[in-house]
Amino acid sequence: MKASELKEGEAGIIKNIESACIQKDKMIDFGIVNGARIMILKKLAFGDPILIKIRETLVALRKKDLSCVNVEGVDE
Amino acid sequence: MSKFDKKNCCCDKSDEKSVNSELRIAIAGNPNSGKTSFFNTVAKRSNRVGNWPGVTVEKIEGSVKFKGRNLRFIDLPGTYSLSPDTEEQKIAEDFIKNGEYDLIFSIVDASNLARNLLLTLQMIEKGKNVVVFLNMIDIAKKNGQIIDVQRLSDALGVEVFPLVAVNKKSAFSALEAALLSTEKKKVREAGIDIKGIRSVEDAYKIIDSLCNSVVKKSKRESMTDKIDRVVLNKFAAIPIFLLSMYAVFWFAINVGSVFIDFFDIVFGAIFVDWFGALLLRIGSPEWLKVILADGIGAGIQTVATFIPVVYFMFLMMSILEDSGYMSRAAFLADKVMKRIGLPGTSFVPLIVGFGCTVPAIMGTRVLSSRSDKLKTIFMAPFMSCGARLPVYALxxxxxxxxxxxxxxxxxxxxxxFAAILTGLLLKKTLFKGKGSDFFIELPQYHFPRAKNIFKFSGIRLKFFLKKATSVVVIAVAILGVMNSIGVSDGKVSFGNEDSQGSLLTVMGKGIAPVMKPAGIEEENWPAAVALFTGLFAKEAIVGTINSLYGQLDSEDGAATNVAMANDIAEMETPIEVADIGFPIEAIGEGFVSIWENFVGIFTSADLLGAGMVAEGQDVVAEELETGTAVFYHLQRNFTGVQAYAYLLFVLLYFPCLAVVGATRKEAGWFLTVLMIFYTTTLAWVVSVLFYQIAEGHNFLYMGIALILAAVIYGVFKVSALVIGRQEVAKQHIIEETK
Structure with missing residues (x-):
């Protein structure tokens, strides 16, 4: 499933990042890479923008960018 | 080939330099890792502020004498990695690979070890002599993270020292330990295979397993999580957001304004009056005095009056940035900003624009995408700045x-509304198809440190002054001279400031017909002249209107009341040539103004400076230092609708010269000229349409205004092609260097 479909407070393990993703380089620098755990901390109204936690880093980004990250193993 | 040469050349130089005792230390780290704090704590002077070659990224250096050695620190831009995706990262990568330095201090945020180690690994791989500092080790401990420093050092093969950068004792003992360790020069093997890393994904795999072995974590809710639960709370978030923006605004404008008169009086007394009198006394000709004192001196005075508001705005911004709230504000604002094709991050510079457009334009540096930055620069002048308020009030x-x-x-x-329209227009023309980027880190909260904030705003102010002065002084000098030179009967004379005879007035009269469709009649040429002096600073409009109307009177013999006569007498007091004592009195007067203004903040309960607006004519006249006679003239020369059309023009037209200077620096000449054209044309279109629809009812003028609106659109379309070509050329350069 897409990381942007996770609900507030849910987390998942990153399976892959689509290569068409515009922010891919930046995401990788921030450690949004395969195998990392990503957690949704906050979604503003209508689910955009989104605040995520990756390791110890808090990142704010847009729904369209997060939707090209695929995750599996949803947990709370 | 050329790159190779350059590299060799650099190595030679660094060998030569290492003979003398100066040790050059590059400070590198992620944004928010505290590297600037470290820099500010250990380096005594920030004696060199400038740009990295070819880009607008600030380059900050500082030096200190420590334990008998001269240390020179070079603060590299904060970056997340060395991949050359952004200007900052290119600079950092190039410097690490080819720059002249002896040591790299890699400042790492201990509470966020994994992400910070990426850059460290890349620097160990590409650079030389890396020393790692685990900064904010105290916060990490509070968050329940214990780091095995020795193990980390063995794994990386470099020295690692714990650090609390804002603490002087900690910073200097870490510095001492680091310098000692580098003297030993022992070669160490890294425990992990750093050279074998092929990609960032690889690096993260290694980092993750490394962190698992060196960091012991106990689950604890950090201070940041606690604060965010309140600050980003569904219901509280927006009120807190609005309140903090209001606080910034209030503080910068009101407290900043307290000092404006001081700078105006003192700088005016020294650089214009005293300097001018001195020049005449030592026998310099009138024209030289006009150029130096009334021109350049007045230019310095103009720039000086910007110091307080700009400084306080920088100060408040630094507090918001340093505390970590700024990025939360950007996150919340993104929702709205996205609609006009901008990221949440550009909200902050635009808010700053209500105070002063200059720091707003400089503030666009936080934006990572160039098109977002340029869009914001175009919008900023429409956020009505503090200098325009006196005109509205009058x-x-x-x-x-x-x-x-x-x-x-x-x-x-x-x-x-004009700003939003501009955003949409640029989205459709100049930056078509370029979506906005919004991708930012929310740093940990920490209590803002006074020393950091003052030092940082000080550095920014210095930078602002350096570039504002050059452009403003030249332009103001030219206008000042034009204001003074008079041409009548084929003779050139000086000393015609704000009078009918001055060249500026002649030009104003020439320009008056252009303003006719907006409701400025030709007899009302002082209003047109004031638009010229408004180029210095918009509040100058008030002074010009006041004195020109006053003069009209004395010539017409229509001075009917005492107030008016007083005005004129005051205005025509000549500079006393004999008096060339240093203007101690004026400086004293300056200090008195600070106290008076300070008291004024609390007695007037004037929350946005807007209270000035609602007060009676006497009060406004006093605050603006005009006589009440000016109201009589305004009412005689304008109708209510014409006045409003004029104010619309003042709001929208040519931003002041300081803004032009800042824009040129950030966006280049082409876009600066485009901005001047755009703002002034839009001002004309809007005020003409308003006046003609409400009162003038002249369809010809309305038609011309509409045609001009279409011209604006066309110019943007054409400019898009020019910009496109420039960007393509730049892209080529980037790809070649890759």
Whole structure:
């Protein structure tokens, strides 16, 4: 499933990042890479923008960018 | 080939330099890792502020004598990695690979070890002599993270020292330990295979397993999580957001304004009056005095009056940035900003624009995408700045009585609306198809440290002064000279400031017909001249209108009341040539003004400076240092609708020269000229349409305005091609260097 479909407070393990993703380089620098755990901390109204936690880093980004990250193993 | 040469050349130089005792230390780290704090704590002087070659990224150096050695620190831009995706990262990568330095201090945020180690690994791989500092080790401990420093050092093969950068004792003992360790020069093997890393994904795999072995974590809710639960709370988030923006605004404008008169009086007394008198005394010709004192001296005075508001704005921004709230504000604002094709991050510079457009334009540096930055620069001048308020206040007192507050509010709204329109227009033309980027880190909260904030705002102020002065001084000098030179009967004379004879007035009269469609009649040429002096700073409009109307009177013999006569007498007091004592009195007067203004903040309960607007004519006249006679003239020369059209023009037209200077620096000449054209044309179109629809009813003028609106659109379309070509050329350069 897409990381942007996770609900507030849910987390998942990153399976892959689509290569068409515009922010891919930046995401990788921030450690949004395969195998990392990503957690949704906050979604503003209508689910955009989104605040995520990756390791110890808090990142704010847009729904369209997060939707090209695929995750599996949803947990709370 | 050329790159190779350059590299060799650099190595030679660094060998030569290492003979003398200066040790050059590059400080590198992620944004928010505390590297600037470290820099500020250990380096005594920030004696070199400038740009990295070819880009607008600030380059900061500082030096200190420590334990008998001269240390020179070079603060590299904060970056997340060395992949050359952004200007900052390119600079950092190039410097690490080819720059002249002896040591790299890699400042790492201990509470966020994994992400910070990426850059460290890349620097160990590409650079030389890396020393790692685990900064904010205290916060990490509080968050329940214990780091095995020795193990980390063995794994990386470099020295690692714990650090609390804001603490002087900690910073210097870490510095000492680091310098000692580098003297030993022992070669160490890294425990992990750093050279074998092929990609960032690889690096993260290694980092993750490394962190698992060196960091012991106990689950604890950090301070940041706790604060965010309140600050980003569904219900509290927006009120807190609005309140903090209001606080910034209030503080910068009101407290900053307390000092404006001081700078105006003192700098005016020294650089214009005293300097001018001195020049005449030592026998310099009138024209030289005009150029030096009334031109350049007045230019320095103009720049100086910007110091307080700009500085306090920088100060408040630094507090918001340093505390970590700024990025939360950007996150919340993104929702709205996205609609006009901008990221949440550009919200902050735009808010700053209500105070002063200059720091707003400089503030666009935080934006990572160039098109976002340029869009924001174009929008910023429409956020009505503090200098325009006195003009509104004067006209409102003359025309709108108790509706003044509402009228001023409507002007601010028109400005915001014009900014939004500009955003949409640019999205459709100049930057078509370029979506906005929004991708930022929310740093940990920490209590802002006074020393950091003052030092940082000080550095920014210095930078602002350096570049504002050059452009402003030249331009103001030219205008000042034009204001003084008079041409009559084929003779050139000086000393015609704000009078009918000056060249500026002649030009103003020439330009008056252009303003006719906006309701400025030709007899009302002082209003047109004032638009010229408004180029110095918009509040200058008030002074010009006041003195020109006054003069009209004395010539017409229509000076009917005492107030008016007083005005004229005051205005025509000549500079006493004999008096060339240093203007101690004026400086004293300056200090008195600070106290008076300071008291004024609390007695007037004037929350946005907007209270000035609603007060009676006497009060406004006193605050603006005009006589009440000016209201009589305004009412004689303008109708209410014409006055409002004039205010619309003042709101929208040519931003002041300081803004032009800042824009040129950030966006280049082409876009600066485009901005000047755009703002002034839009101002004409809007004020003409307003006046003609409301009162003039001249369809020809309305038609011309509409045609001009179409011209604006066309110019943007054409400019898009030019910009496109420039960007393509730049892209080529980037790819070649890759």
């Amino acid at each position: 006209f409102c007192a003359a025309f709108f009585g108790k509706f003044s507050g509402l009228v001023v509010f409507s002007i601010y709204l028109v400005g915001v």
